[in-house]
Amino acid sequence: MNSIKSLLFNLFFIVLLSACEAPPRTGGSDSNLHSTAIITADTVSANEEYVMITTAINMPMYVNHDQAAFKKWAKKMGVKASILGPSEWDIPAQIATFEQVIPQKPAGFLVNGTDPGIAQVINKAVDAGIPTVVYDSDIPGGRQHSFIGSDWYEMGRLQGERMVKILKGKGKVVVMGILGMTNMEAGFQGFLDVIKKYPAMEFIGKYDDKANVELAAKITADLIVAHPDLAGVAGFDGNSGPGIALSVKEANKIGKIKITTVDAEPEHLQLVKEGVIDYLVGQKRELFTQMGAQMLFDMRHKTISFSKNDAKAGVVPIPKKLVTGSIEIDKSNVDLFIK
């Protein structure tokens, strides 16, 4: 009897083990040649749904630019736009949301590239044959069909050039942003590469404000105390600007410390008008979603074909990467942006 029991036991384990499905190994080729065919359709239906997957869904900048443009586009095209994601900055929740929508096979996914950690789930969507476009920040580990976003190196370079100009090639400068984030590090680099060319410009360091206004203000205040001759601060996330401006105001250094930063939200524009911030590099966020959604549409409806059957042939009929460029704002044109 015992031997039969142990035999059954072993069988059980063998069955169990063979029922194991190992996860795919990453680092495979980026080639689309043998990937899943994209799901296409011949007619446009009012029910076809394009889903935006983001996080911090209620953040004003996202709502007013990305989401507004997306909704406008969907209305124009006569299709459905859905916006999903957690209200907090919660990546695991964004991933969980994404995963639960994939089985429903919507017409396309517009994914806010919030964190490299979402690469896995992007690949799941792509493997399910759903057109997937990443916007804002690129996700290197993912096999998304396209990326559309700003060129952060360029944004840094523009800030660098302008900073050199206003400081007349001389002075102490710092950069501030979220350290470790790929796009911001690219921005820092763009800034630095310009500064390096001017020996009279002194680069003091990179500072992490964790996308927090109060922290940006505190760091600026500390820097002003540590370097009374600080000449310029360059910010790289949306909250850097207001924070830096606050401390510069409180230290009575308006005009003495030059500020350049990213984003062109109402608070940034106001500060430019007041003369506290000298230069803004804005993103064309509306394009992220409007053109991103359009690309999804084009994939689905085979707007342009490169072969008899692109889906089967493994051809992705949209740009691989779209750089949207930047908007430059200073006192000379700020009024045109203020609503």
Add this chain to the structure above:
Amino acid sequence: MIKDRIVTLSATILLLCIVMSFLFPSQFPTVENFSQIMLNLSIDTIVAVGMMLLLISGVFDLSVGSIVAFSGGLAGYLMYYHDVNFLVAIAAALSGSLLIGFINGFLITKIGINPMIQTLAMMGVVRGVALMLSGAGIQNFPYEYNYIGQVKILGLQSPVWYMFAIVLIFSYLFKNIAFFRRYYFIGSNEKAAHLSGIEVEKMKLWGFVIVGLLAGIAGILLSSRLGAALSSSGKGLELRVITAVILGGASLSGGQGKIVGAFLGAAFMGIVGNILILTRVSGYWQEIILGVILILAVGIDQLIQKKK
């Protein structure tokens, strides 16, 4: 009374599933959808089992979310920056989580710090450490590590199996092992428990250690599943888990609750989450609905207490 909750909660879940199957026949009642729901609630449930233990004894722990982030963060940090073998990294992460639980338990039982305050403070401290370790995020874990959380057995991804195992094991323990039964007595009447020879302080300390370990396990599974240690891992976990556990029959005053209730409570919330996504309810409503569920859960709990 508790039996009632298991029954009523199960019935409610069943009802929700039936209704949803009618409304979304092609999307809700599918194997894919259900396995996705289970996968997403597996992390929460593992921690909820620990939280149920604590609530049975009359306390709770607000630092669990941070421990989840810390655990994955430490493992990731060791593997990525120091090329540590994945098994060693896991051992380190779990040891660290145990230690955090021990510190919580020690400060609460031996020094006498109020549990809510202690674990609230620890929540911040541990999250800070987790952020330092994981920075803006760590990816590119070794394949073996990812395998743990991504392998599928009989079609279900491993965290789901871990969840079932932990729920079953702890259900058994709480019914049949004296050590775990003691928690009911402590929660029901701490003074009487002391006078009955139960070493209340020791038991409470162990409780926090066990929760720390479970949160650590959850953290490994989460980061393994995502293939990344994220700084926002475990955010908001504690409140979700406490909600789930109370829905599942625990009482804030202690002495009540069954382990399977933790699973049912988490399942309920997972299904509600899935419903919100399927019905495309916007993010604004999510917060409101989850808040309302918590109020209902606590409110009903209070009414039942009053009736007694």
Add this chain to the structure above:
Amino acid sequence: MKLGLKNISKSFEVVKALQDVSLEFQEGEVHAICGENGAGKSTLMNILTGNIQPDAGEILLDNQTVIIQNNQHARSLGINIVYQERSLTDGLSVAENIFPLPPTKSFGRINFGQLNQQTKALLQQLEIKEFSPATMVSTLSPAQKTLVEIAKALATNPAILLLDEPTASLTDKETNILFSVIRTLKQRGVTVLYISHRMAEIKLIADRVSVLKDGKYQDTLSTSDCKTEDIIRLMVGRDLQQVDVATHTIEEVVLSVKNLTGRGFKDISFDLKKGEIFGLGGLVGAGRTELAMAIFGATTIDSGTILKNGKRIINKHPKQGIANGIAYLPEERKTLGVFLQMSIVDNIISAQLYGKGYSVKTNNQKAGDYSKKLNIRSASVQQLMSKLSGGNQQKVVLAKWLNTQPDVLIVDEPTHGIDIGAKREIYKILKQLTADGKSILLISSEMEELLLLSDRIAVMREGKLKGILNKRNTSENEIIKLATQ
């Protein structure tokens, strides 16, 4: 103001707290109320202060019938009380405590100047010099706090003031202050009801003394005309019930307590013999429960030794007490003894959660056995404790402790709040236990119970052991004497 009680009765379930009590208090007299624990004094106080309503009878103020609805109402009628338990807020000053509704200026701001003035005047009137209006209550000693409580009650200008064991934590000096305050009040025509056990004080300060026993009014004596013995006789004299008084004591010493000192008790020594019921008598606050808990291991011992079967034992935690064969049934069953939300089975095994082999099946069996043995009335052993009557709950508690196979059972007020039928059953059980060779330390404030069950009786007063009496040649009087003097 004259106060009268006519035919007042009050019952709590099966317990008849007051039966047909009639009392009359003159204006401006100091009237003491005496009685053992359970005589009905607290119930009487609660009725007068509006906390509970009598089942029958009337309260008359100046010959007018009144119904006292609640505390506030009582206060507005001029009746106020100083309790034994503290009602002060440590974080506030003396003045703020005495006048919880302080005088205010515009916008509700407290007028501290006036408040302190008022308080100063009051303290002066009462000739209290030990603290000032602005003193923080947290810095006062318990005795001083009592004085503040008294001042607080007086601040409402009562016509009738009830004092519940006011000298419990006062030194002689403060007691004198209290007495002069009372005399001042007398002169002002305030009626003072003085509840106390302390015969000496009663004779000093009271004009008359009324005695309650078992909820019934006994008699009223003039303190100048009577002797202490007369009062005591009224308090305790009763017929002894005839029940099995056989003793099962063997001369072997099971527990030996030597010079035990701790919080609430000092230098206690006695021996407990095998098969003996050793009674521990005394008034509330004498230190008996403190002693019991210390022997059991629930609280700490400062000095002294305990020997069990000749070997020294140190119990630092109830777990050790249980391991050493000692069981303790607490006085406050509901808060310390039972797990109301849990089943009978769980309660029965609750003291045996450290040991090998926890088995649901065995537990159910055990519970069933004990249920039969102790005649616990319930639908099933799975029933929740909260559904059982007091008597049955106590039997479950007994089962719980018997389950630990103890040699020594310490039972603290075992029949408190239990009906007469269940009481008998518990007496029988206790006697049977001694026949089986167990020893019992019986703490009881019920004289009848103590004399009925005990082989020997030790009497404690204010933490000290006053004497050990042999049941055969002692009386209630002797016990009360030791307990009160």
